Amino acid sequence: MLNIKEGSTSHSAYNLRSVYSDIEERHTLAVIVENEPGVLARVIGLFSGRGYNIESLTVAEIDHTGHMSRITLVTSGTPQVIEQIKAQLGRIVPVHEVHDLTVEGPTVERELALFKVRGEGDHRVEALRLADIFRANVVDSTLESFVFEITGTPEKIDAFADLMRPLGLTELARTGVAALSRGPEARV
Amino acid sequence: MTGQTEQTGGQMTGAKMVVQALRDQGVDTVFGYPGGAVLPIYDELFQQNDIRHVLVRHEQGAIHAAEGYARSTGKPGVAIVTSGPGATNAVTGLTDALLDSIPIVVLSGQVPTFMIGSDAFQEADTVGITRPCTKHNWLVKETDRLGATLHEAFHVATAGRPGPVLIDIPKDVQFATGTYGGKETRPTRYAPPVKGDPAAIEALARAMETAKRPVFYTGGGVINSGPEASKLLRDLVAATGFPITSTLMGLGAYPASGEQWLGMLGMHGLYEANMAMHGCDLLICIGARFDDRITGRIDAFSPNSVRAHIDIDPSSLNKVIRTDIPIIGDVANVLGDLMAAWSARGRKTDREGLAQWQAQIGEWRARDCLSFRNSDKVIKPQYALQRLEALTKDRDRYITTEVGQHQMWAAQYLGFEDPNRWMTSGGLGTMGYGFPASVGVQMAHPDSLVINVAGEASWLMNMQEMGTAVQYRLPVKQFILNNERLGMVRQWQELLHGERYSQSWSEALPDFVKLAEAFGAKGILCKDPADLDDAIMEMLDYDGPVIFDCLVEKHENCFPMIPSGKAHNEMLMGEVSTAHAIEAGGAVLV
Ligand SMILES: Cc1cc2nc3c(=O)[nH]c(=O)nc-3n(C[C@H](O)[C@H](O)[C@H](O)COP(=O)(O)OP(=O)(O)OC[C@H]3O[C@@H](n4cnc5c(N)ncnc54)[C@H](O)[C@@H]3O)c2cc1C
Numbered sequence: 001m002l003n004i005k006e007g008s009t010s011h012s013a014y015n016l017r018s019v020y021s022d023i024e025e026r027h028t029l030a031v032i033v034e035n036e037p038g039v040l041a042r043v044i045g046l047f048s049g050r051g052y053n054i055e056s057l058t059v060a061e062i063d064h065t066g067h068m069s070r071i072t073l074v075t076s077g078t079p080q081v082i083e084q085i086k087a088q089l090g091r092i093v094p095v096h097e098v099h100d101l102t103v104e105g106p107t108v109e110r111e112l113a114l115f116k117v118r119g120e121g122d123h124r125v126e127a128l129r130l131a132d133i134f135r136a137n138v139v140d141s142t143l144e145s146f147v148f149e150i151t152g153t154p155e156k157i158d159a160f161a162d163l164m165r166p167l168g169l170t171e172l173a174r175t176g177v178a179a180l181s182r183g184p185e186a187r188v
Numbered sequence: 189m190t191g192q193t194e195q196t197g198g199q200m201t202g203a204k205m206v207v208q209a210l211r212d213q214g215v216d217t218v219f220g221y222p223g224g225a226v227l228p229i230y231d232e233l234f235q236q237n238d239i240r241h242v243l244v245r246h247e248q249g250a251i252h253a254a255e256g257y258a259r260s261t262g263k264p265g266v267a268i269v270t271s272g273p274g275a276t277n278a279v280t281g282l283t284d285a286l287l288d289s290i291p292i293v294v295l296s297g298q299v300p301t302f303m304i305g306s307d308a309f310q311e312a313d314t315v316g317i318t319r320p321c322t323k324h325n326w327l328v329k330e331t332d333r334l335g336a337t338l339h340e341a342f343h344v345a346t347a348g349r350p351g352p353v354l355i356d357i358p359k360d361v362q363f364a365t366g367t368y369g370g371k372e373t374r375p376t377r378y379a380p381p382v383k384g385d386p387a388a389i390e391a392l393a394r395a396m397e398t399a400k401r402p403v404f405y406t407g408g409g410v411i412n413s414g415p416e417a418s419k420l421l422r423d424l425v426a427a428t429g430f431p432i433t434s435t436l437m438g439l440g441a442y443p444a445s446g447e448q449w450l451g452m453l454g455m456h457g458l459y460e461a462n463m464a465m466h467g468c469d470l471l472i473c474i475g476a477r478f479d480d481r482i483t484g485r486i487d488a489f490s491p492n493s494v495r496a497h498i499d500i501d502p503s504s505l506n507k508v509i510r511t512d513i514p515i516i517g518d519v520a521n522v523l524g525d526l527m528a529a530w531s532a533r534g535r536k537t538d539r540e541g542l543a544q545w546q547a548q549i550g551e552w553r554a555r556d557c558l559s560f561r562n563s564d565k566v567i568k569p570q571y572a573l574q575r576l577e578a579l580t581k582d583r584d585r586y587i588t589t590e591v592g593q594h595q596m597w598a599a600q601y602l603g604f605e606d607p608n609r610w611m612t613s614g615g616l617g618t619m620g621y622g623f624p625a626s627v628g629v630q631m632a633h634p635d636s637l638v639i640n641v642a643g644e645a646s647w648l649m650n651m652q653e654m655g656t657a658v659q660y661r662l663p664v665k666q667f668i669l670n671n672e673r674l675g676m677v678r679q680w681q682e683l684l685h686g687e688r689y690s691q692s693w694s695e696a697l698p699d700f701v702k703l704a705e706a707f708g709a710k711g712i713l714c715k716d717p718a719d720l721d722d723a724i725m726e727m728l729d730y731d732g733p734v735i736f737d738c739l740v741e742k743h744e745n746c747f748p749m750i751p752s753g754k755a756h757n758e759m760l761m762g763e764v765s766t767a768h769a770i771e772a773g774g775a776v777l778v
């Protein structure tokens with residue numbers, strides 16, 4: 001009937017995507033919120049209360065004077081569920097904007113991770129060699145361990161983890177995804 | 189800070205600020221219950237006369253009373269509760285208001301800020317507990333922010349899709365002095381769009397021109413939008429000649445006496461309404477949310493229609509049913525634009541198609557789905573409501589209900605001519621809603637006739653409010669259809685659980701006449717159909733609260749009924765064999 005435009009629900013309510021598909025999709029959302037107490041609890045409570053998936057969630061203040069924080073959320077679901085998630089997020093009073101970066105255009109997604117790898121001899125050398133290939137930095141070392149710092153897409157970090165596991169990976173900390181749209185325009 | 193400061197602003201305590209903000213919001217009535225954490229506010233209430241405080245008997249009653257006040261006036265309802273148990277007692281009412289989109293503002297006391305987190309006496313994490321059952325809530329830790337937050341709360345409760353909000357106010361914030369800046373100091377960011385997309389509205393106008401079997405499916409959003417929305421809806425129905433049905437929540441937006449009225453739709457809706465939904469080719473949903481009581485089996489719902497959906501909340505669109513023409517905006521605003529767009533295009537409809545459609549609907553109507561086998565020995569609940577309707581319909585009347593069979597019969601057998609006259613718990617289905625709601629309605633409309641159509645089991649859940657009704661001389665009529673059963677539960681057990689009536693009867697019921705008298709009210713018992721009219725007149729003529737104990741047929745079932753998991757054209761119509769009507773798959777649904 002109506003030609004429904006694709007896009008986010010934040011600026012225009014009519015940018016509803018067509019929801020006629022049952023295939024699960026992975027979407028990265030940027031949610032701009034007022035940095036007030038409880039706002040993260042509201043967002044997380046929405047996901048747990050309504051049974052939506054959270055693959056990754058990061059939050060930090062991005063505008064101190066304006067009291068604004070940016071939540072980057074990676075979630076998955078059918079298009080209908082994704083549209084619901086965006087609409088439900090948009091309903092939260094301290095949420096200013098909801099952007100579906102996956103729909104709005106090409107994005108860069110990065111995650112930072114710290115790896116503690118413990119080993120000796122060949123394992124130690126191999127770990128260092130792979131870290132170099134992955135452009136990971138050594139941020140701490142002892143005679144029997146390294147802590148590597150790596151940034152990249154979640155897939156790259158997964159791949160690095162797979163390689164480090166047999167080489168003595170003992171501890172791993174990941175930040176979750178931060179994402180921005182590519183190109184000169186500020187979308188959010 | 190603005191010019192308002194001169195009139196009402198300046199330095200004052202937090203407690204004074206609360207009262208001043210309520211005054212500035214035009215609040216005339218609050219419902220509440222005092223306690224340690226709200227004593228400073230109660231002290232301020234004591235020292236003024238602009239705002240009436242109604243002392244309920246349980247905080248749940250305060251919230252439902254505020255809901256009744258809100259729904260019957262279109263203004264936000266206000267309640268005050270203390271910390272801890274006062275706040276937790278408010279949770280059911282808040283959830284009720286959230287699901288039914290009722291604007292209420294609840295103020296709760298909290299332990300002083302320096303004691304928060306220490307498991308202090310009557311401390312509860314009120315904002316944590318009420319976060320999922322409010323539209324928004326605030327814990328105010330500085331007196332300077334209290335005024336602006338109070339005004340923001342009223343705005344959030346009423347703007348966009350209305351709902352309940354809560355402000356948690358620690359006791360030290362109530363005592364401390366701060367700056368109050370009046371109504372204009374609220375942050376103004378929250379502003380949901382009210383105007384519909386012209387392209388979408390044009391698309392709907394176009395669809396209306398060619399539809400052969402259109403139907404308006406309207407809901408609580410029309411009431412939420414205000415009286416103008418009901419007026420525009422009536423104009424649109426009259427101009428198009430399209431038939432119209434409504435959800436439980438939308439009754440009264442279009443008059444029950446109106447020519448195009450199909451009656452309520454849904455699980456216990458009328459045959460003609462559900463068949464029209466099933467058979468239509470254009471479904472125009474206005475301020476309704478495709479609740480599961482409406483849709484029945486989703487994949488069989490209105491299978492051949494183009495669906496347009498007007499709603500102010502984007503999350504209502506495509507939530508349950510896929511929409512072809514989504515229009516986000518306020519009902520009144522969109523209907524105004526729709527009428528203009530359709531008129532500009534020449535006010536066309538497919539007259540021939542419509543005539544056939546009306547003929548078809550006439551056939552469905554002729555089945556007379558609300559007919560029932562009456563009795564001269566025992567009062568049938570349907571008959572009791574028919575008589576109540578006949579004897580009260582010309583009065584200035586407000587109806588509230590409890591939850592159960594009586595609620596559905598009330599929706600079926602009472603006619604509502606205007607919006608805001610029908611207060612019922614739809615989304616949460618809260619037994620115990622109706623009585624306190626009637627108290628709230630009567631407070632708002634002291635000279636009107638306010639009747640709570642109740643089941644005995646529901647009514648007992650908040651019967652303590654008899655004290656409130658008597659204290660404030662509220663002539664609320666408690667019309668109890670007493671079947672000595674948890675009737676709706678019993679009906680499901682009959683249809684779904686092999687007639688094993690597990691715990692679904694009301695044992696050890698009070699003598700309602702004596703109960704009324706014990707509270708200082710009037711009690712009337714009626715069990716003979718021949719006495720019914722006189723008894724109802726006695727109730728109406730009495731100037732004060734009445735408990736009307738109407739003993740009705742104990743095993744009457746409420747029909748029509750679409751069993752859970754069935755489609756609209758698979759309704760159960762009456763006392764015909766209903767065995768195996770609901771299959772195993774449907775039994776898991778509620
Ligand atoms: C025992 C029992 C049986 C029931 N059986 C039935 C039944 O047979 N039939 C039935 O209809 N119901 C029945 N109900 C009620 C049912 O559960 C739902 O509460 C009801 O159907 C919802 O009504 P609604 O769709 O009008 O939505 P509401 O809950 O009233 O929601 C209003 C909608 O309008 C939108 N809105 C709000 N304000 C505006 C505005 N200004 N402009 C535009 N949109 C706005 C909101 O976003 C929302 O989507 C039953 C309830 C109980 C307890």
Ligand SMILES: Cc1ncc(C[n+]2csc(CCOP(=O)(O)OP(=O)(O)O)c2C)c(N)n1
Binds near residue numbers: 645
């Ligand atoms: C607080 C609450 N508890 C339980 C229910 C489940 N329930 C729905 S209807 C009903 C029976 C209501 O009985 P009554 O008030 O006598 O009304 P009737 O159905 O007999 O007209 C019950 C227990 C509910 N809706 N609310």
